[in-house]
Amino acid sequence: MSAPPRAAELGLIGCHVCGQVSRDPRRAGMACPRCGAPLHRRKTGSIARSWALLIAALILYLPANLLPIMRTVSLGDVDDNTILSGVVELWVKGSPGLAVIVFSASIVVPMMKFLVLGTLLLSVQRGSAWARQPRARLYRLVEFIGYWSMLDVFVVALLTALVQFGFFSLVEPLPGVVFFGLTVVLTMLASMSFDPRLIWDGRTDDE
Amino acid sequence: MTITASPMLICEHCDTVHRRRPLARGEVARCLRCGAVLERHQRFGVDGLLALVLAAMIVFVLANAWPIVTLGLNGQQVAARLWGVILTMWHDHSQVVAVLAAATLFFFPICKLLLLGWVLLCIRLGRIGEGFRRAMVLLHYVAPWTMSEVFVLGALVSIVKAHLYFDVTAEPGIYAYAALMVFITLFSGVDLHQLWDRAAERAA
Ligand SMILES: [Zn+2]
Numbered sequence: 001m002s003a004p005p006r007a008a009e010l011g012l013i014g015c016h017v018c019g020q021v022s023r024d025p026r027r028a029g030m031a032c033p034r035c036g037a038p039l040h041r042r043k044t045g046s047i048a049r050s051w052a053l054l055i056a057a058l059i060l061y062l063p064a065n066l067l068p069i070m071r072t073v074s075l076g077d078v079d080d081n082t083i084l085s086g087v088v089e090l091w092v093k094g095s096p097g098l099a100v101i102v103f104s105a106s107i108v109v110p111m112m113k114f115l116v117l118g119t120l121l122l123s124v125q126r127g128s129a130w131a132r133q134p135r136a137r138l139y140r141l142v143e144f145i146g147y148w149s150m151l152d153v154f155v156v157a158l159l160t161a162l163v164q165f166g167f168f169s170l171v172e173p174l175p176g177v178v179f180f181g182l183t184v185v186l187t188m189l190a191s192m193s194f195d196p197r198l199i200w201d202g203r204t205d206d207e
Numbered sequence: 208m209t210i211t212a213s214p215m216l217i218c219e220h221c222d223t224v225h226r227r228r229p230l231a232r233g234e235v236a237r238c239l240r241c242g243a244v245l246e247r248h249q250r251f252g253v254d255g256l257l258a259l260v261l262a263a264m265i266v267f268v269l270a271n272a273w274p275i276v277t278l279g280l281n282g283q284q285v286a287a288r289l290w291g292v293i294l295t296m297w298h299d300h301s302q303v304v305a306v307l308a309a310a311t312l313f314f315f316p317i318c319k320l321l322l323l324g325w326v327l328l329c330i331r332l333g334r335i336g337e338g339f340r341r342a343m344v345l346l347h348y349v350a351p352w353t354m355s356e357v358f359v360l361g362a363l364v365s366i367v368k369a370h371l372y373f374d375v376t377a378e379p380g381i382y383a384y385a386a387l388m389v390f391i392t393l394f395s396g397v398d399l400h401q402l403w404d405r406a407a408e409r410a411a
């Protein structure tokens with residue numbers, strides 16, 4: 001069984017925006033005849049852009065975890081919560097199910113994104129033919145679950161909203177949540193900038 | 208210049224070229240090389256989608272008109288509507304959060320509904336022009352930022368957490384929001400590439 005052909009071998013190019021298949025003009029600055037978006041075979045500057053966004057996200061991830069994201073005041077007690085202590089609070093106060101969900105969305109998913117995208121970028125830079133199918137699958141997984149990390153940001157926003165609306169300031173957002181929101185947005189941008197086609201572009205062709 | 212639906216599909220994840228064939232109900236075409244989804248059978252036609260968008264718009268109005276929750280503390284009862292909450296936050300030095308909430312709960316859903324309604328109407332009327340093209344490109348860029356499912360889960364977590372401090376009673380508005388999120392999730396399954404093809408068929 002011969003491998004199915006790739007667009008470049010047939011002199012074709014697929015529009016990244018609308019999917020239209022056109023003949024590859026082999027020059028820069030061509031626009032898709034259907035939607036008008038610029039045509040390019042690979043996302044431009046994919047690796048450099050993806051690395052830059054990933055590293056920026058990693059740097060912001062530190063204050064996001066170390067700084068408190070939310071202050072609660074009840075019966076005169078001031079309590080500042082970080083992401084992790086918020087998870088612990090949920091667990092202790094009787095919602096272990098939700099605690100697990102928040103833990104996965106805010107700690108496990110971002111960590112996984114750093115690891116997976118870092119591995120993908122390194123292997124693509126080497127033009128490695130190693131485990132292409134699993135790597136492609138990992139990328140799709142990261143794309144799929146990435147935005148679930150926004151969970152904690154929404155929780156802080158909603159909780160503040162609920163509380164501030166009715167009464168005095170019982171709950172207040174703290175800077176940590178802004179850092180965390182930025183981390184999530186940057187990792188999303190990093191995975192969007194990565195071009196999964198590069199996984200299959202290596203020097204040695206697949207089986 | 209007429210552009211017809213292509214007999215070929217190029218995988219967005221690995222650039223492999225596939226011959227296209229009609230899909231049966233519930234069928235999903237996957238890439239032979241990398242396994243990514245090429246296209247899914249679309250359950251709703253243009254007319255069906257248009258009806259769904261209209262229904263979602265009605266739900267959206269209700270979600271904004273009805274109170275979302277009633278809060279109780281020390282015998283006080285306050286009914287909260289979305290815009291009341293957002294404005295209070297804005298005045299209470301939480302502008303970042305206010306903008307975030309307004310974007311995800313108000314501007315994002317309404318933009319998505321209007322854009323989708325607009326392109327469907329264009330296809331229905333066979334008016335495939337510059338306006339259609341722009342709206343379709345915009346929809347493509349807005350798509351990855353759909354976070355409605357996450358927001359629903361976030362609402363659940365925050366109501367549980369809010370119970371630690373006071374009484375929270377759900378009001379009809381929150382159910383309208385839940386329904387709206389179901390609609391939006393449904394719309395995120397709409398394949399824009401196939402909408403382009405429908406438009407080409409109509410224009411031809
Ligand atoms: Zn295009």
Ligand SMILES: [Zn+2]
Binds near residue numbers: 221223239240241243
């Ligand atoms: Zn593929």
